[in-house]
Amino acid sequence: MATKVFMEALSPTMEEGRLVKWLKNEGDAVKSGETLAEVETDKAIMELVARGDGILRKRLINEGDTAPVGTLAGVIATADENIDALVAGAAGAPAAGASAPAQVVATTQESAGASSVPRRPEESQGEASTPPQQKVADVPPAPPSRAAAPAAPAAGAPAAQGDVRSSPLARRLASERGLDLHSVQGSGPNGRIIKRDIEAAAAAGAAAPRAAVSAAPSGPVIPREGDFHDEPLSQIRKTIARRLGESIGPIPTFYLTAEYDLTRVMEMRKAMAELGDQFKVSVNDVLLKATAVALSQHPEVNAHWLGDRIRYHNRVHLGMAVATDDGLIVPVIWDADRKRMSDISREAKELAKRARERKLRPEEFTGSTFSVSNLGMFGIDQFTAIINPPEAGILAIGTSEEKLVVVNGEPVVRNRVRVTMSCDHRIIDGAVGAKFLQTLRRLIENPLMLVY
Amino acid sequence: MPVITYRDALGAAIREEMQRDDRVFLMGEEVAVYQGAYKVSKGFLQEFGEMRVVDTPITELGFAGVGVGAAMVGLRPVIEFMTWNFALLALDQVVNAAAKMLYMSGGQFKIPIVFRGPNGAALQLSAQHSQAWESWLAHIPGLKVIAPGTPYDAKGLLKSAIRDDNPVCVLEGEMLYNTKGEVPDEEYLIPLGKADLKRQGEHCSIITHGKMVLVAMQAADQLAKEGINIDVVDLRTIRPMDVEAIGESVKKTNRAVVLEEGWEICGVGAQVVDFIQRDCFDYLDAPVIRVHQADTPMPYAKGLEKAAKPDLPKAIAAVRKVMYLD
Numbered sequence: 110m111a112t113k114v115f116m117e118a119l120s121p122t123m124e125e126g127r128l129v130k131w132l133k134n135e136g137d138a139v140k141s142g143e144t145l146a147e148v149e150t151d152k153a154i155m156e157l158v159a160r161g162d163g164i165l166r167k168r169l170i171n172e173g174d175t176a177p178v179g180t181l182a183g184v185i186a187t188a189d190e191n192i193d194a195l196v197a198g199a200a201g202a203p204a205a206g207a208s209a210p211a212q213v214v215a216t217t218q219e220s221a222g223a224s225s226v227p228r229r230p231e232e233s234q235g236e237a238s239t240p241p242q243q244k245v246a247d248v249p250p251a252p253p254s255r256a257a258a259p260a261a262p263a264a265g266a267p268a269a270q271g272d273v274r275s276s277p278l279a280r281r282l283a284s285e286r287g288l289d290l291h292s293v294q295g296s297g298p299n300g301r302i303i304k305r306d307i308e309a310a311a312a313a314g315a316a317a318p319r320a321a322v323s324a325a326p327s328g329p330v331i332p333r334e335g336d337f338h339d340e341p342l343s344q345i346r347k348t349i350a351r352r353l354g355e356s357i358g359p360i361p362t363f364y365l366t367a368e369y370d371l372t373r374v375m376e377m378r379k380a381m382a383e384l385g386d387q388f389k390v391s392v393n394d395v396l397l398k399a400t401a402v403a404l405s406q407h408p409e410v411n412a413h414w415l416g417d418r419i420r421y422h423n424r425v426h427l428g429m430a431v432a433t434d435d436g437l438i439v440p441v442i443w444d445a446d447r448k449r450m451s452d453i454s455r456e457a458k459e460l461a462k463r464a465r466e467r468k469l470r471p472e473e474f475t476g477s478t479f480s481v482s483n484l485g486m487f488g489i490d491q492f493t494a495i496i497n498p499p500e501a502g503i504l505a506i507g508t509s510e511e512k513l514v515v516v517n518g519e520p521v522v523r524n525r526v527r528v529t530m531s532c533d534h535r536i537i538d539g540a541v542g543a544k545f546l547q548t549l550r551r552l553i554e555n556p557l558m559l560v561y
Numbered sequence: 562m563p564v565i566t567y568r569d570a571l572g573a574a575i576r577e578e579m580q581r582d583d584r585v586f587l588m589g590e591e592v593a594v595y596q597g598a599y600k601v602s603k604g605f606l607q608e609f610g611e612m613r614v615v616d617t618p619i620t621e622l623g624f625a626g627v628g629v630g631a632a633m634v635g636l637r638p639v640i641e642f643m644t645w646n647f648a649l650l651a652l653d654q655v656v657n658a659a660a661k662m663l664y665m666s667g668g669q670f671k672i673p674i675v676f677r678g679p680n681g682a683a684l685q686l687s688a689q690h691s692q693a694w695e696s697w698l699a700h701i702p703g704l705k706v707i708a709p710g711t712p713y714d715a716k717g718l719l720k721s722a723i724r725d726d727n728p729v730c731v732l733e734g735e736m737l738y739n740t741k742g743e744v745p746d747e748e749y750l751i752p753l754g755k756a757d758l759k760r761q762g763e764h765c766s767i768i769t770h771g772k773m774v775l776v777a778m779q780a781a782d783q784l785a786k787e788g789i790n791i792d793v794v795d796l797r798t799i800r801p802m803d804v805e806a807i808g809e810s811v812k813k814t815n816r817a818v819v820l821e822e823g824w825e826i827c828g829v830g831a832q833v834v835d836f837i838q839r840d841c842f843d844y845l846d847a848p849v850i851r852v853h854q855a856d857t858p859m860p861y862a863k864g865l866e867k868a869a870k871p872d873l874p875k876a877i878a879a880v881r882k883v884m885y886l887d
Contacts, residue, residue, distance in 0.1 A: 278815050281843040297847070297885055304815060304846045 111192055112161025114183035116176045119148055119155035120471045126150050127175045128157075128182065133165045139185055146182070152438065152474065153467045161185050166192050275302035282307045287335055337422040338408075339415070346419070350535035360414075361534040364493050367546045369553045371509050371524035377556045392509050392526070393483055394454040398559050399552040400504055401425045401445035401453075404479050407545045411478050412536050413499040419536055420499075428477030428497060429457060431464040438464050439497055441477040450559065485509055491527040501536040505529045526553075562745050568738040570712035571677075572601045574719035575639055577748065579609055582637065585723055588615040588624055589641030589678075598643045599679065599738050625651035625676070629658045632674040637723060642678030645694045645732065651676075652697075659728035660703030675722045677731035679738070680708070681772055681822045685866060688858035693823035695771070698730045699800040699832075705753055706799040708732040710774030712742035714797055717751030725753060732799075734772045756803035758810065762790025765880050766810040768833050769820040770796040773871065777820055780876040789884065799829055807833060808840045815846040818879045820871060825853045850879045 116126050129147040133139055144156045145165065159165075163185040170182045184192045273290040275283070279302045283290050286307070293310045295302035342350070350361075374395050381388040404411040404425045413420040427445035431438055440460035442453060463469050479501070482494040485508040494505035509526040516523070528549070532542040552558050565573070579585045586609075591598045593606040593616040605614045617624040621642065628638040642648040648655070655676055662670045682691035699706045705727055709715040715733070722729035759774060760781050767777040774795045781791035792810045796802060811817050817837055819830035830851040837849055855869040881887045 276815075276846045277843050278846040303885070 111166075111184055111186035111190055111195055112159070112163060113181055113195065114145060114157070114159065114165075114185060116148070116170065116178050116180045116182050117157060118178045119157070120150040120152045121475060122152070123150040123178060125175050125177045126155075128170045128172055129154060130172055131168055135165055135168055137165050139163065139165050149467075152471070153469050155470075157182070159185055164188055166190075167196055169196070273302060274299055276304065278304050279307050284339065286311055287337065287339060336424050337420050339418050339420050341418045346535065349538075360496055360498060362496060362531050363534055363539065363542075364529050364531055365539070365542045365546055366491060366527060366529040367550060368525050368527045369550050370514075371526055371553070373554060374556050375524050388451075390450055390454045393485070393506070394450055394457060395556060395559070396483070396506055396526070396528075396553065397427060397429065397442065397445065397457060397481060398448075398450045398453050399549060399556070400479075400481055401427050401442075401448075402552055402559060403545060403549040405446035406548055407541075409541055410501055410532075410537055410545045412501040413478070414501065414533055414536055415499060419501075422478040424478070426476050426478045428480035428500070429460070430480060430482035430494070430503075431461045433465045433467070435467065438469065438474055439477060439480055440464050440469055440474050443476070479503070481506065485526070491529050493529050494531055496531050496533055500533075502530055502532045502542065505531065562743040564741050565712055565744050566738065567709075567712045567715050567733070567740050567742070568599060568601055570716040570742075570744050571719055571733065572597075572603060572605075573744070574716045575602070575723070576605070576608070578637075578639075578720055578723040579605075579613060582723075583613075584635065585637045585639065586613040586615065586631075587639045587641060588617060588628060590617055590619060590643050592616060592641050597641070599735070601641070601738075621647050621649075621651035622654060625654035626658065628674050628676075629654050629662070629672060632659070632672045632728075633662065633670045637673045637675075639675045639677065639723060642676065644690060644735070645678050645680045646690045646692055648676065648678065648694075655698070655704070655728070655730070656701050660701050663727070664703060671726040672728050673723075673726045674728045675719070675731060676728065677719070677722075677733060679735040680732035681734055681736075682854075682859055682866070682870060683735035685861055685863060686859075687861040691859035691866075693732075693771075693821070693854070695732055695799050695821075696823055696828050696832075698732075699802075699829060703728065704800065705729040706732065707753060707797060708771035708799055709797060710737070710769075710771050710795055712740065712744050714751060714757065714795070716744055717749050718753065718797060720748075721750045721753050724750075729753070732771055737772055740775070751797070754798045754801040754803060756806035757795045757797055758792065758806065759795045760791060760793040762792045763814055764789050764791065765816040765818060765884055766792040766794055766807075766814045767818045767820055767876065767880065768794045768796065768807055768810070768830075770799060770829070772822055773820045773876075776871070776873055776876050779873050780880060783873070783877060784880055789880065789886075791880065796829075796833075802832065802836070804836050804840065807836055811837050811841040812844045815844055816883045817845075817849045818852060818876065818883055819849060820852045820876055820879075822871060823854055825851060825856055828853055847883050847885060850883045852876050852879045 119126065127149040129149050131146045133145050139145065139159045140162050141159050143159050145159050146157045148155050148157045164187065165183060166186045167184040170176050170180065176182065184195050186192050274295060275290050276297065280290065282304060283293065288307060288310055290302055293302050293306050296306050297303040371392065374392060378390060378392070378395070381390060408421045408423060411422045411425055413422070424444055425446040427442045428439040429442065431440060442448070442456050442460070445453060448456070460469070460473065477497065477500065480497045480503045482503060483506040484492055485506055488508050491507040492505050494503045496503050505528065507527040509524055511522050512525045513520055514523050514525065528546070530542055530546060575587060579587070587602055587605060592602045593611060593614045596603045596606070602614060625640055628640040631638045642651070659672045659674055662672050680695065681693040695706055695708055698704055705722070705725065707718045707722060707729060709718045719731055722731055759778060762781065767780065769777045774793070777793045781793050784791055792814050794806055794810045819833045821828055821830045823829065830853060834849045834851065837845070852871045852875050854871060857869060860866050860869055878887070
C-alpha cells in the first residue's frame, strides 16, 4: 500500500515549511525512518522522514518551495503500484488530519513527566499511540492522534490549555492532579480528553500530585514535589495583575539591578584552568549555574503566568538567549540546577552552536521556566531584557570588567558584573525579586556554594 | 405488600383523602354515574354521593372555573380532565385564575385544587389527542406539576397534591393505568418536589419522569447486561424540580441522558439540561443527550407513530452515545 509523505508540523508553531533539499530521488528505495528531505521550519532546519517502506515514486514539492503543513509532498509505493489517483489528488487542498503525526509533537517540560531528562519525541510515541485504559468493555479504539502541539506564543512558552479539546470534568481532574492536558492523549470524539484519559495518564505516572504544604517563614508556600504546582490567583494577586497591567503593557515589568563581585569566581576559574584545559569554565557558565541554583531556592521566581493562576515550577529549566544570524532563540538547559558546572558548560556551548546552525530540535527550545540573556561579550555594562512569556522574569547579564571600588575605606580594583532582573509584577513583588538577587549574590560572591 | 394497578392507586388516594377531609370532592366528565372514563372513581358515587362526586357537561373551561371558585371559598376540589388534551380549553382557568389568585389577591385566596388526567400519547389517538403537556404547565409560576410513573408514586404524590394549598396538575397516563406495582395498605405521603433514584449505577444518569420511567428502567436492565450501570432519576415532580437530586446523580456519573415523552423544543428536558450545565459543568465528561418525541404532530399511522415516540431502543442508543460507545 502506498504511503503518503506530508509536509509535517516539525515545530510546535510551524504552519508551513520550505523544502530545502530532497535527499532522495524519485525511484530511490526508502525505509521507514529514513530521511527524505530537509525542511526549514519557522525555527530550524529539520528532517522529514519516511513513514513507510517502498520506493519514493513521486516528489510533489520542488526544492526551495514553501508548502503549508499537511500538503502532500511525495508518495512512497511499490514499483508497480498505481499512484495516479494519489498524485492527482495532491493538486487539491492540504489533506486534513495529515498535519501532525504524533512523532513530531513537541515535548514540553510537563510531558517529560517524572523522568529527569526531556523525552525524545520518538520515545513518547509509543505511549501516545496506546489507547488509555478503558472503563467499560467494548470501547472503540482511540482516534488518530490529535493535531500537533498548538501554536506556542514564543519559544519556551507552553501553549494555553484552551487549545486542547477536553471535557469540563477532564479539565477539573487535570488541574486537581497537576496534569498538563497537553501531555494527555484524548480518546473521546475528535480526540477529546475525557475522564478515563486523565485516569490513565495519572496511572501511567505522569501525575504530579500536590505535596503536603510545609511551613515556610515568608512568601508563598510552594509544595516542592512534582514538576510544578499551580496556585490559583489570590485576590491581591488579581488586583496587582489588573492594576499594574493597566499601568504598563500586558506584562507589568519592573527592573532590579545589582552589581556582584567576581573576585572569587575569577580565582576559582584560574585554579580550575591550572588543573588543565578540560576544567576550564567561562564566567557565563558560572553565572548560569548560580542562577539555576538560586532559582531552585526561589520557586516563587521560577514561575509561569497562566492567566488565571500561577504555575510554580519545582524543576529549573534555564533558557539562555542566543543571538543567531536569523534572530534570537532561547535554547533550554533542562534541570540546570542539578547539573554539574562542567555539564552546563558543555551543554551551553553545544546548544549555542546548534542554535546558530539552526539545528535545534523543538524540545531544545521549549519548556524553559526562567531565562538568562548575556550581552557581556558585546561590552554592554548593563541592560534590561524582555521577559519571555509566560515566564516570571529574565536576568540580563552585562560585561564583567575591572572596576575601582571601595573596600573597607580603601579604593581597590575588583572584577564586577552588573545583572538586571526584569520581573513580571503580577507574579513577583519587588521584595521577592530582591531576595532572589540576594541569594544570587551570595552564590556568585562565594562560588564554592555552588559545589556545596 | 399488595400489588395494585396505577388506576386503583389513584382511586385509593382520592378515596382516602375524601374520607379524611369532607372538603375534598371530585368533579369532571363521567366521574360519577359512569364511574370514571378510566374507572379511577369506581364506586365513588355510591360511597360519597352526588354532592361530592359531580358529573359535568362537556365544558372544560366551565367546570375548571367552578373548581377554582370552590377552592377560593375553602373547598378542595379534584378536577378530572378526561385527558389533558381536552384541558387546553380550560387553561385560562388553570393559568390565569388558579395559578395567579394567591399572588394577585395579595395572599387572601389559597387555591387548594388538583387538576388531573391522562397525559401524552396512548396508541393511535392521532395528533390532537397524543400530546404531552408538562412543559406548558411547568412553565407557569404558581402551578405545581407532578408526573408519577409508578402506582406507589401515583398514590403518595396524589395524596400530597390534594393536601397542598396550591394548584397541582397531575399528569397521569392512559398507558400507565393498567401497570401494576406494590402499594402498601398503610397510609403514606410522598412530598412534592422530591425526585426518586429508582436505580443506582455509576456510568450514566437517565433523568426522566412519568411514562418514560418504565422505559428508563428497561434500558437500565438491558445495559446492565453489557456492564453499563445506570442511575435512573425519576423526577416525579416537574415543578418544583429536584435540582439537587439531578446534580447528585450527574456529579456521580459525569454523563446524562434526559428522557421525556414530549417534544424537544423548550421541553422539560431542556430545563433539566440547563440545571445540569449550571450546576455540574465541571463534572461533565460528555455533552448531555436528550431523547424525546419527534418534532412533528403525532402521526396516526401505527408505524409512523412508533417512529415518532421515544422508546427503549432510542434510550439505549442515547446512553451508548453519551458513553462514547458508538
